[in-house]
Amino acid sequence: MKNKKAFGWLLGLAALVLVILPFLPVPTGPTSDWKVFLGRFHILLLHFPIGLILLLAGMELWTFYKQETKRPKALNILWIAATLSCFCTILAGFLLYQTGDYQGSLVRQHLWGGIGLGLLMLVTYYWQSSTASKQQITNASPSSWSTKLYPISLLSLIILVVYTSHLGGSLTHGPGFLTEYAPQLSTSTAVQKPTEELLIFEDILLPIFEARCQSCHNPHKTKGDFLITSYSSIQAGGKSGKAMLVSGESAQSELYHRITLPLQDDERMPPKQKKGLSEDEVTLLKWWIEEGAREQMQWGEGPPGPEGQALAGRFLPYFNQQQKKWVKEEQELAILTQKLDYLGSKLGLVIAPDPNYKGLFSVAQTIPPATVTDETLHSLRAHYHLFSKVSLPGSEITDDGLFSISQMTALQELYLPKTCLKGKGLAYLSDLPELKTINLSYSLLSDEGALHLLDLKQVEKVYLFGTHISPAVWEAIEKFSPAPTILAEEGPYF
Numbered sequence: 001m002k003n004k005k006a007f008g009w010l011l012g013l014a015a016l017v018l019v020i021l022p023f024l025p026v027p028t029g030p031t032s033d034w035k036v037f038l039g040r041f042h043i044l045l046l047h048f049p050i051g052l053i054l055l056l057a058g059m060e061l062w063t064f065y066k067q068e069t070k071r072p073k074a075l076n077i078l079w080i081a082a083t084l085s086c087f088c089t090i091l092a093g094f095l096l097y098q099t100g101d102y103q104g105s106l107v108r109q110h111l112w113g114g115i116g117l118g119l120l121m122l123v124t125y126y127w128q129s130s131t132a133s134k135q136q137i138t139n140a141s142p143s144s145w146s147t148k149l150y151p152i153s154l155l156s157l158i159i160l161v162v163y164t165s166h167l168g169g170s171l172t173h174g175p176g177f178l179t180e181y182a183p184q185l186s187t188s189t190a191v192q193k194p195t196e197e198l199l200i201f202e203d204i205l206l207p208i209f210e211a212r213c214q215s216c217h218n219p220h221k222t223k224g225d226f227l228i229t230s231y232s233s234i235q236a237g238g239k240s241g242k243a244m245l246v247s248g249e250s251a252q253s254e255l256y257h258r259i260t261l262p263l264q265d266d267e268r269m270p271p272k273q274k275k276g277l278s279e280d281e282v283t284l285l286k287w288w289i290e291e292g293a294r295e296q297m298q299w300g301e302g303p304p305g306p307e308g309q310a311l312a313g314r315f316l317p318y319f320n321q322q323q324k325k326w327v328k329e330e331q332e333l334a335i336l337t338q339k340l341d342y343l344g345s346k347l348g349l350v351i352a353p354d355p356n357y358k359g360l361f362s363v364a365q366t367i368p369p370a371t372v373t374d375e376t377l378h379s380l381r382a383h384y385h386l387f388s389k390v391s392l393p394g395s396e397i398t399d400d401g402l403f404s405i406s407q408m409t410a411l412q413e414l415y416l417p418k419t420c421l422k423g424k425g426l427a428y429l430s431d432l433p434e435l436k437t438i439n440l441s442y443s444l445l446s447d448e449g450a451l452h453l454l455d456l457k458q459v460e461k462v463y464l465f466g467t468h469i470s471p472a473v474w475e476a477i478e479k480f481s482p483a484p485t486i487l488a489e490e491g492p493y494f
C-alpha cells in the first residue's frame with residue numbers, strides 16, 4: 001500500500017514537470033554544450049517510445065477485446081519501459097528545443113504533442129495500475145465506466161504517437177516527406193476543376209499556341225518581336241504594331257488573320273512547313289474573339305447550341321489532358337506551399353501564396369516578429385524567383401540585403417519601413433522588371449542613397465515618410481525621377 005502511494009506521487013511529480021516545460025523561456029545567447037549534447041539524444045531515444053507505446057497499446061487493446069482475465073506479465077514491464085522512455089525522450093526533446101535551433105509553429109505543435117502524449121501516458125499508467133491492483137484484491141470486474149474509457153485512452157495514445165512523430169518527421173525532413181511520392185490516384189479525381197470552369201484562354205487556347213507557335217515566339221526566340229506566352233504578351237503585339245486581339249472583331253485581329261491566311265501566303269502562321277491549328281481550334285479562337293476575347297471567360301460561357309455541343313464533344317479528349325496537367329500543377333503548388341511554409345517557420349518568417357499572383361509567394365514577418373537579417377534572406381536563395389512580395393518592416397535588413405532582394409526576379413512589392421537602410425543598395429534593384437512599390441518610410445535613408453531611386457525606372461510608387469533626406473534632394477528626385485511617384489506618406493506595411 002505504501003509503495004502504491006509512492007508510485008502515485010512519482011507519476012504526479014513527473015506530470016508536474018511535463019506541464020511546466022512548455023512555459024519555460026527559450027534562453028537567447030550562446031547555448032551550453034551539454035544541452036546540445038543531451039538534446040541530440042532525442043533523435044535516438046524517440047524510436048523507443050514510438051515502438052513501445054504502439055506495442056503496449058496494441059497488446060492492451062487485444063487483451064481487452066478478448067476479455068482475457070489473465071493479463072500477460074510482460075505488459076507490466078512494457079508499461080514501465082514505455083513510460084520511462086517516453087519521459088526521457090520528452091526531456092531530451094525539450095533540451096533540443098532550448099538550444100533555439102528549432103523555431104516556429106511546427107516545433108511548438110510538436111512540443112505540445114509530446115507533452116500531451118507524456119501526460120496521457122502517465123494518467124493511463126496510473127489508472128491501469130490502480131484498477132489492476134483493485135481487481136486483484138477484490139476480484140471484482142472493473143466498472144463499466146472504466147471499461148469504456150480505458151480503450152479510448154489507449155486509442156488516443158496511438159493517435160498522439162502517430163501525430164507527434166509525424167510532426168517530428170516533418171521537422172527534420174520537411175513537410176510532405178511521407179506523402180510526396182505517394183501514388184496520387186485518388187486525389188487526382190478529387191480535386192478536378194469542373195469542365196465548365198476551364199478558362200478558354202489559359203486552359204485551352206494558350207496550350208494550343210504553346211504547341212503550335214511557341215517554338216518561334218518565346219522569350220529566347222522572338223520572331224517578329226512577338227511573344228506568345230501569355231494574354232498580356234499577345235496583347236502587347238509585335239513588330240507590325242497591329243492589334244492582335246480586337247474584342248468582337250476576329251477579322252480585325254491580326255492573330256486570327258495570320259492563322260487563317262491561305263497556306264501558300266508568306267504571312268500565314270505558322271509558316272508553311274509547320275502544322276497549323278485544326279479547324280475546331282480556329283473555330284474556338286474565332287468564337288472567343290467575337291465574344292470579347294476576355295481572359296477570364298470560362299468554358300461554361302462557351303459556344304451555345306448544337307454547334308457548341310459538337311465542339312465540346314470534339315474537345316473532350318483535350319479537356320481530359322488539360323485536367324491532368326492542371327491537377328498536377330495544383331499538387332505541385334500545394335507541395336511547394338508546404339515546403340515554403342516550413343522553411344519560413346524555421347527562419348521566423350511567414351511565407352504564403354500571394355493571392356494576387358498564382359504560383360508566387362509573399363514573405364512577411366511573424367507576429368511577434370523574429371529577428372530577420374540579411375543572412376535570413378540569403379537562406380531563401382533557392383526560391384528567390386518565387387517571391388512577389390517582401391514585407392519586413394523593422395527588420396535588420398541592410399543595404400547588403402538588397403543584393404539578395406535584387407535576385408527576386410518576380411518581385412512586385414517591397415516593404416522595408418523602419419529599417420537601417422541608407423539606400424546605397426537601392427542601385428541593385430534597377431534590374432527587377434516587375435518591381436512597382438517600395439516603402440522606405442522611417443528608414444535611415446541618406447541623401448546619397450535616395451538619389452539611387454532615380455535609377456529605378458520601373459517603380460511606380462515610393463513611400464518616404466519620416467526619412468531625413470534634405471528638401472533639396474527630395475525636390476531633385478521628385479523632379480528627375482522618370483516614373484516613380486514619390487509619396488510623403490507612411491504607406492502600407494504589407
Ligand code: HEC
Pocket residue numbers: 209212213214215216217223224225226228237238239240241242254255258259266267269270271274277
Ligand atoms: C517556324 C517559326 C514560326 C512559328 C512556328 C510561328 N511563327 Fe509567327 N512569325 C514567325 C516569323 C519569322 C515572323 C516574322 C515575319 C512575319 O511577320 O511574317 C512571325 C510573325 C508573326 C506575327 C506578326 C507579329 C508582328 O506584329 O509583326 C504574328 C501575329 C504571328 N507570327 C503569329 C503566330 C502564331 C499565332 C503562331 C502559331 C499558330 C506562329 N506565329 C507560329 C515565325 C513563326
